[in-house]
Amino acid sequence: MAKVLIIGCGGVAGVAIHKCCQNSEVFEEICIASRTVSKCEAVKAQLEGKTKTKITTAQVDADKVDEVIALIKKVQPDLVMNIALPYQDLTIMDACLACGVNYMDTANYEPEDIDDPEWRAVYDKRCKEEGFSAYFDYSWQWAYKEKFEKAGLTALLGSGFDPGVTQAYCAYAQKHLFDEIDTIDILDCNGGDHGYPFATNFNPEINLREVSAPGSYWENGHWVEIPAMSIKREYNFDQVGQKDMYLLHHEEIESLAKNIPGVKRIRFFMTFGQSYLTHMKCLENVGMLSTTPVEFEGHQIVPIQFLKALLPDPASLGPRTVGKTNIGCIFTGKKDGKEKTAYIYNVCDHQECYKEVGSQAISYTTGVPAMIGAMMLLTGKWNKPGVYTVEEFDPDPYMDALNKWGLPWQINDNPALVD
Numbered sequence: 001m002a003k004v005l006i007i008g009c010g011g012v013a014g015v016a017i018h019k020c021c022q023n024s025e026v027f028e029e030i031c032i033a034s035r036t037v038s039k040c041e042a043v044k045a046q047l048e049g050k051t052k053t054k055i056t057t058a059q060v061d062a063d064k065v066d067e068v069i070a071l072i073k074k075v076q077p078d079l080v081m082n083i084a085l086p087y088q089d090l091t092i093m094d095a096c097l098a099c100g101v102n103y104m105d106t107a108n109y110e111p112e113d114i115d116d117p118e119w120r121a122v123y124d125k126r127c128k129e130e131g132f133s134a135y136f137d138y139s140w141q142w143a144y145k146e147k148f149e150k151a152g153l154t155a156l157l158g159s160g161f162d163p164g165v166t167q168a169y170c171a172y173a174q175k176h177l178f179d180e181i182d183t184i185d186i187l188d189c190n191g192g193d194h195g196y197p198f199a200t201n202f203n204p205e206i207n208l209r210e211v212s213a214p215g216s217y218w219e220n221g222h223w224v225e226i227p228a229m230s231i232k233r234e235y236n237f238d239q240v241g242q243k244d245m246y247l248l249h250h251e252e253i254e255s256l257a258k259n260i261p262g263v264k265r266i267r268f269f270m271t272f273g274q275s276y277l278t279h280m281k282c283l284e285n286v287g288m289l290s291t292t293p294v295e296f297e298g299h300q301i302v303p304i305q306f307l308k309a310l311l312p313d314p315a316s317l318g319p320r321t322v323g324k325t326n327i328g329c330i331f332t333g334k335k336d337g338k339e340k341t342a343y344i345y346n347v348c349d350h351q352e353c354y355k356e357v358g359s360q361a362i363s364y365t366t367g368v369p370a371m372i373g374a375m376m377l378l379t380g381k382w383n384k385p386g387v388y389t390v391e392e393f394d395p396d397p398y399m400d401a402l403n404k405w406g407l408p409w410q411i412n413d414n415p416a417l418v419d
């Protein structure tokens with residue numbers, strides 16, 4: 001039915017590619033393109049002969065708009081799936097506009113170089129105006145709305161798990177469960193154990209930037225920012241057990257605050273073990289999380305990129321990670337004039353994911369919704385010109401697809417609430 005260009009071939013893309021190949025009726029042909037083409041060829045070799053999907057590969061530096069344009073012209077896809085890094089979001093969106101192709105990704109834009117004065121000026125202004133200081137925000141991609149509208153193209157932003165599935169849960173709650181949603185708590189629990197003293201479950205640079213930043217939440221129409229890891233709660237997660245979780249800034253809070261009418265508070269919590277936090281603090285204190293290049297023996301080295309080279313590749317954690325993830329949203333609000341609560345969540349088992357697609361559950365829970373988001377666009381269920389996040393579309397076909405393609409969800413009508 002359709003041809004897709006997938007850019008990036010890391011942990012998340014690996015799962016998305018496997019899932020596209022399980023769904024050959026929709027994904028008739030895929031081209032896997034990335035900076036290191038040997039990774040694309042290795043995935044192709046794993047899957048060829050086991051799928052009806054035709055697979056080709058290509059090398060591309062997606063930081064360069066011209067290279068992406070040339071590749072799109074050659075491949076002629078119906079959709080570009082950006083599963084590289086958030087750094088490439090804008091260049092790939094520009095290339096899609098130049099070629100008249102729909103776009104989707106799994107994370108909102110952030111710059112690689114946060115010392116770039118041009119970016120910094122916009123960032124400083126945004127921090128003052130909006131009141132949160134994360135390096136990533138939607139403003140850069142929302143600025144493309146009119147261009148995509150005029151071109152009659154759809155850009156779907158953030159179709160991973162969080163962002164992504166969590167927003168589909170919110171849209172579902174809004175459509176089917178509540179007349180008014182008062183509060184949303186997004187809980188991201190990873191109860192998995194990979195046996196290393198320290199490793200990140202997805203790209204270390206993006207992950208460590210996210211969790212070392214100040215936390216923030218949305219309350220009564222504005223942002224409240226707090227020092228990193230300063231709000232801690234305990235929660236007893238279904239099939240995982242009791243875990244410590246910490247309030248973080250997270251990108252979907254920004255779009256949900258706009259799109260869930262009347263919502264009074266939105267918070268995001270992620271679980272971390274003490275060992276992870278101690279390692280991270282130490283690395284931060286010695287400057288290893290810095291993105292500013294330093295001179296070392298005649299070479300320019302970016303500390304966090306050097307650290308990435310030392311840490312286990314997230315894509316290699318699959319065989320050794322055991323345990324489960326539990327990610328979902330707790331809602332409070334009203335239905336038919338009565339107070340109501342609901343908790344929509346998914347539980348995913350690391351080893352089951354590994355058996356199915358050769359990857360741990362963090363990549364799995366992101367790669368499956370990436371395939372589903374692409375399917376929504378390719379089958380015409382979610383097409384409207386402009387730039388949109390997941391909660392802006394009808395959640396029903398997406399929620400059905402989650403059940404069908406490996407991320408079944410459940411609803412608890414009487415969950416413990418987070419204070």
Ligand code: NDP
Pocket residue numbers: 007008009010011012013033034035036039060061062063083084085086088106107158159160161162163164201202203204206314315362365366
């Ligand atoms: P990885 O680091 O494992 O993979 C990134 C891939 O992008 C690699 O193949 C890399 O190539 C490629 N790449 C990087 N720069 C370029 C470039 N300039 N041109 C072409 N290819 C490039 O990351 P993950 O798979 O862990 O994460 C992928 C995305 O998913 C990220 O944006 C991440 O933020 C997002 N994510 C979203 C989640 C969600 O729930 N929404 C959760 C987890 C991740 P090379 O092999 O050469 O390095």
